[in-house]
Amino acid sequence: MSGSNLSLLLHLYYCLCCLSFGNAFDTITSSTPINDSQALVSNNGVFRLGFFSLSSSTDHRYVGIWYNNRGVLEESVIWIANRNKPLKDDSGVFMVSDDGNLVVSDGQNQTLWSSNVRNPRGVNVSAQILDTGNLVLKANGNTVWESFWEPLNVFVPMMRLSTNVRTGEKVELTSWKSSSDPSTGSFTSGLQPLAIPENFVWNNTKPYWRSGPWNGHSFTGIPNMNSFVLEGLSLVNDNQGTFYLTLAFFNSSYLSYLYLDPQGISRQRIWDDEKGNWTTYDSPAETECALYGKCGAFGICNSQKPSICSCMKGFKPNNIDEWNSGNWTNGCTRINQLRCHRLNNTDSEPDDNEYGFLKLERIKVPDFAEWSEHLENECKNRCLNNCSCIAYAFDAAIGCMSWSKDLIDIQKFSYGGLDLYIRLPRSELDKKNITVAIIITVVIGTTIIIVVSLIFLLRWMNKDRDRTGRRVYVKFEELAMFEDNGKETKLHQLPLFKFEELATATIDFNPSNKLGQGGFGPVYMGKLLDGKEIAVKRLSSVSGQGFEEFANEVLVISELQHRNLVRLLGCCIEREEKMLVYEYMPNKSLDAFLFDSTKRKLLDWKNRFNIIKGISRGLLYLHQDSRLRIIHSDLKASNILLDEEMNPKISDFGMARIFGGNENQANTGRIVGTYGYMAPEYVLRGHFSEKSDVFSYGVLLLEIISGRRNTSFYNNEHFFNLLGYAWKLWIEDNILALADTELVSKQCCHQEILRCIHVGLLCVQEHANYRPSMSMVISMLNSEIIDLLSPTQPAFTAALHEESLPNNKWSINDVTITNIEGR
Template identity: 45%
Template sequence: MATISFTFFTAILLFSLCNESFALNSIRPSESINSSDGTTLVSNGESFELGFFTPGNSTNRYVGIWYKNIPVQTVVWVANRCSPINDSSGLLMINDTGNLVLLNHNKSVVWSTNSSKEAKKPIVELLDSGNLVLRDEEDGNSENYLWQSFDYPCDNNMPEMKIGQDLRTGFERRLSAWKSWDNPCPGDFTYGIELNAKIHSFPEPMIRRGKVKFYRTGPWIGLRFSGSPDLRPNPVFDYEFVSNDEEVYYTYHLKNKSVISRIVMNQTTLSRQRLTWMEAEQSWKTYNSVPRDYCDNYGLCGANGKCIINENPVCQCLDGFTPKYQEKWSLMDWSGGCVRNVPLSCEDKASDGFVKYSSLKLPDAEHSWVNASMNLKECRAICLSNCTCMAYSNSDIRGDGSGCAMWFSDLLDIRQFSSSGQDLYIRMPASELEKAKSNRTVKRAVIAVAVVIGVVCGMVLVGCYICRRRKITEETERNLMASRNEGQEDDLELPLFSLPTIINATNCFSFNNKLGEGGFGPVYKGMLEGRQEIAVKRLSMCSGQGVNEFMNEVKLIAKLQHRNLVKLFGCCIQGEEKLLVYEYMPNRSLDFFIFDVKQGKILEWSTRFQIICGIARGLLYLHHDSRLRIIHRDLKASNVLLDKEMNPKISDFGLARMFGGDQIEGNTSRVVGTYGYMAPEYAFDGLFSIKSDVFSFGILVLEIISGKRSRGFHYENHGVTLIGHAWTFLKEGRALELIDARLVESDENLPEVLRCIHVGLLCVQQRPVDRPNMSTVVLMLGGESSLPQPKPPGYFMETDCKLEGDHSSSKPQSSSTCDISISVLEPR
């Protein structure tokens, strides 16, 4: 009886082991991890786990490391990044040479640690830092690694990991983003520490996109990188930069081991982000991201230019320099940079001097030279004696400043901060030094006079200021109230927000709060004091749209009330700032879902149909039910926002036009809108009407059903557009082939899908008179009656029409050319 019980217990135990995955705490030559049985390797503290995984929609299998206790699988390292296994036969084990190897179904080596040092008793362990290590178990020092994954980072910079170079061997540790969200093979977005070929030079971290420089932190100046004034001591992590004759690297250490924080390269957003896990919210939060703003774009202002983010324009030439190509500079093309007003002369170098600039990100260190033992006075003398030396600075700002850095070429990628930057001394000929001295004298005199006037007339100035502000406020209100045409009410009842309120709500227009950017400018998420979430649209200084479009949007949307139109809470006009405050849409815009491989799966047919009907009802309100007839003129997927229930709301009325009475069409000499959505009569002849909005709606319907962009569809389909493709399928009885492959629907929904395709094609017919009104469209979508056969659509084939962005004419153009101001298709 005892024997039977023991056998029964053993059988149950074996059955349990065979049907559940289990974890190892190390791998020895007699152990392995198999792709088919779910075995994993777990660190002693259960912080990290290693095993086989399949990313996203891929069917490939990879060996990776992820956080053990985070419910959202977050992979931080991948072994076989570009060598996936296509089935469940993968085997991870230690081979005869003591290396960790990954084998496929025919026992071929897919990946290996490839260590040149052979261990007597090899063992593989996953540490609580996330570092996978191979060592000799007989070695008394457990930190003598024969190989470690931290030497071969992927897209994540983990705590304790070194990013940099071993100068003795030339070995480099560099981050590289995944090629896409479901393909861990390295993309072209990389981050590492770069050195000039010269022995004495500034090493500095650099992000590249392919071979092109994308962003740099500025060189290390003792306490931080010169272009990272926000890198300061903080309660989350300590950081360290080491540069000597043997190695150069950057690393950081978490102060609190319970905090989970990492740095990741993101190919999708083209940014390097610091992410911290928020347990309460069960999500990763971005606390720092670079590039931070426009001025972080590498070399934006060209040679000898500086970028000041709060100026308009942001690029300015350094003192003593003028734009190399003035015409291009005036058009905000700064790539040509700046040249000296007076060229330097080697023969007259004794009369040269230096102009001091403060609070700068130091220039690109590629053509620099550094001597840590020199002081600033010696640095100046050496630079002055060499006629090719363009500038000098301290190489270390600790204490009173020490070390000497010199530049021997054009000064590139400089930006100016409001504080905490570095001093730079730029070489100038004597004539320019006199101008600089004269300018300083004038500035001092102006300041002195201002102080005297302030003391004598302080109260008067304060009174004048108050009156002036009151006048500006009254003028602003009059501008907003002057929105009425015949029949409009005087009072728009639109709240005016103060600029400090908006700045506080958006965390000073933080890059981390940025939701996207369109033709108008960037859009930021914000939070008002009452916990009201908002979206703030900020008129860009470089925007193709401007004050007229801003006022147009305020006037048009202020009194529009419909569940399928985005709600405007208010606006702010103060100085150069022009801001619109909207309700926040947590699910972003429609294009984020229908054109994305992963997000598209979320949109089942019922949700897509709800969105189609919602957009139709919103347009019906604009065309027929609002007090004035409104033609949107820029209806597209990125201008349809989605609330938390995925209800669509039409947004962005900057290009809209309104009519009174029975007027239903208009004419313009400057066509504005987005290629791929514009009706033919509008694109070619400047004629717009409610039927041009109907055409755009038809495009949207076909995009929602197919999951394909109208714009660019012809490139992959031999010149046939999405419209032409859909019409051909309908005529040949193959309309089902147009449906997005991600839609898995039951048969009862197919008639509804086919009906929507039919309605979409009726909306995109060539002649406006053939297209239905939106009132008819709404009835068609909700009814079951038979529909008329659509006539051939506009843009059946891609034409040779030349699109000239931001070009206007005094009269509408013929159909042989297009005079169009194009809005870029970007997420808002």
């Protein structure tokens, strides 16, 4: 055999081997079918297409698509071709047939499934599995069929659920018959192109669940839907008769999908890399009230009440016996029927004295809304002038909605939803107004008594805490007050955010939006409805910080305005939640760059020196130039945020202390801060001053130059911390070796780097009096002070003996300490 023939045979053998193991191919043609032992794998290995059996029915074989190497098969399958006609053995073949269709056939060459499209014979036809999970059939380069056009029960990113109002064509999800049987089930899910698009689940042909109207951002009938579908759900009108839903995530590597379970409930699965399995999240609408029309016409369903159904004010049960027995499907009817005198006189003015509207808050509005472009006041008048209009609602993103038929499928939420206005006779509204007025009067009177009592109680409790540096309590029910040298000063009005607003903005505090974690709890990125990006600090229930730190931060930072301090936009105190809302810093915190071997390379000397000087200016403002004199008390790399231009902003004022005008130092019995950044006089004796912040600044400056954490030398037999290492290099006259190799290798700015290290060592000296003030630091950095003093040995440059410290519990991580008692 010639060498060329042998090479050809070896090449063919290699190709066949690759195909059999499914490692090299994502495409099949009429000449390359796959059998039961073979598979296709998408280009980047995300999805696999092949034959499989479910663990509950090993005698049935299916051809399908699943996430490659991701947990158990039942949870990874996203599509099945022959769901209703499984193979009985391993004789199946998946191929492009002679007529250009994709088919699944058995050992007797019987077709069990076909893509069923019309293709001319003999054209160039191929099918490819993509990294989106979509199987695409092409003829002469044109797509003629996709598996995304015939989904099963799974909605994955990049798929479209659609409906065409002109042709009636739909792409919908269809449930499995059971968890062990993927054949066609009873439930379907898709878009209903009403006046305002909504998503429905049908049980056969009957409505089973409804999402409420789409407002351009979310479905209003799912108050916490963002936790369920994350940020990526979009509803698009192509202006050619087709509406479609799509799903996408900020992070394309984030593996998650939605699915319709056999009971008609939408759920979400997210792949957990650490655990190596899928985590399933229940639908936010999975309550008894989620069932369509649970309480019948004019009934309101509230899952928080013992008896979930009740009639609206002005209505009574149609059948009282059935209603009392828990059968609410017959709904409610008006007690007093509406009399419309203007039914045939459209020119007459509305009779405001005869009818009015009862406001129902946080409502899933009824089905069958009629839509118009009217503004809110116009919407009300339009309904009042129209005798057939029995209710209306307005949403700025949707427009005016009105109803003229029975109000079906109304649900009361604890938060979210819309306000619904029900038309009632004025006589019934007046009764309510009298009752409300009495209640309001009683509540206001009681509240005044309680508030006055609390003010006297708090003053009595705090009368012996007049020394400077105390924490300040903020009353959020009014303009907060704090004492400043015996004078009461009003805190600027701070915007209050609703919990619902922040939950929506952060996609229900989804892990994918998490920016960081501190001792206080997590910080999330969010986007408000107007598009403004924010950062939300959510106080954890297990945090060492409590309401005192939260109130202190609100008080301190709301009074500060400086370009190197992060700006507080508002706060939220609702239910058990305490949250602070800041301007969003797109580059997150300094430690994310500084202590990452890859990102640190992006910090050249120009950026680092700019950050050093920016932090200096921010601290100087706190210590000298602000109306309040502030000691930050927790300055560290994770509390330095970076904007889009890498400008630094000091954040996290939960531990900050307020000084009196003539005070230079104060004591505390409660030590708060972060290990590695706290000054020795503060750790050992509870003394804090501006020089405490200077010490923390010095540690941070040396970290910025070296690219190493102060605590990175933990358990090192030669050095206790970065300060000890820096001192050794200083004594050896080799201090430039402290600098990050990325900086030294540039062969520039060495004198500037050496000056910064010198300043850093001056800042971390053991005795507070030896440390420079921040104004001197800035002058030294700017070379306005040319001759610098020689530093003395830094604090904590040798291992500390246990007996030399107070009885404290230490943490070696970067988490803030809040429960240490100083001696």
